[in-house]
Amino acid sequence: PVAKVRSTAEAVLLHPQSRNAHGPHVILSTMYHPQGRTAFLASDETWRWRFRWLETWREPFWRGLIRYLALNRLRRSDYRFDLSTDLSSYAIGERIGITARVRDEGFEPLLADSYQLTWVAPDGRRSTLQLPREEPGVFGGSLLATEIGPYRFWLEDPADASATPRSPRIVSVSSPSLETDDAVLDELLLQRIAARSGGRYERLENVADLLASFDDPKRERPLDEPEREEIWAGFGPLSLLTLLAAAEWILRKRRNLV
Structure with missing residues (x-):
């Protein structure tokens, strides 16, 4: 196993039990290097996932990982600029975490002290924000979401003012729902x-005791009409009806009327 995850990498999967002095052993991690996102997997035994479950877990894992690495490269219009936010949607009053990765014309990490971010509020107001450098080529900051609606962010190339916005991003801000x-x-x-x-x-488990605690007095309602009893449902009328039906059937059989 590797000793620890690099400061510029992001740990995705950590071992639940095995660890060293730096913390849990890293199973899967990703990072930018040098023009796109790469992944490190500390295991070559994912083929064992096919036991019993066939491709239920192994194929979706590799398909999702490759798509994650490939789409990041395809979506970038300029490999020198990459802008990301910690979330895609926020509640009003939350802070929008912003990270910009910028490289110079030689594709080396930019060493400037800060980098300018351009953003547009939901009401159309356009502003800029200076992102301080966190490490070579990486600039970060945050912005308070004060309005409901879409916020648009992008980077600009100081060497080419006429160029289109670099790595544009849109996040949505909505009312919080507690x-x-x-x-x-x-x-x-x-x-x-x-x-x-x-x-x-x-x-909920005490609902039976709650129902038993209700004091529901007995209610009586006098009947104005006399109680009725259906005569045909008694034994005598039913026997008479059966006897008449049997006599008719016997008479028809004897007279050949059937």
């Missing part, structure tokens, strides 16, 4: 609501 963002049951809040409204809070 109900979907935090779906954990807040029992304390429900208990306070029940207490203030004069109600009672019970968990």
Whole structure:
């Protein structure tokens, strides 16, 4: 196993148990080098995944990994510039994390102290933001999302002002939804609501006790009409009807009327 993941790499899969002084052993990691994204897999035994499950897991894994590495290269209009955000959608009030990877004309990491980011707010207002250098060729910063709608970001080449925007990105900002963002049951809040409204809070497993606690008095309603009883449903009428039907059938058989 490798000793540790590089500072410019991103660990995707870590071993759940095996570790060293630097932390868990890296199983899968990715990084930019030098014009695109590369991947490192610390195992050559993915063929074992075919046992019992055939291609259920192995083929989608390799297909997804190759697509992830290839699409990043195909989507880049200029290999010297790459702009990314930590998320594709945000809630209003959150900070948009921005990372720009820029190389000079010799495809070496740019050593400038900062790099300018151009962005357009949902209302059409255009502004710039200086991203400080985090490491050679990598510049990062953040922007507060104050409006609902799409935010557009791109980089520009200082050596070619007439060039098209480099590595454009669009992120969406929407209203926060506490109900979907935090779906954990807040029992304390429900208990306070029940207490203030004069109600009672019970968990679902205690619903039987809750129903038993209801005091539902017996209700009686007098009947104005006399109780009716269907005569035909009694034993006598039913026997008479059966006897008549049998007599008719016997008579028809004897007289050859069938």
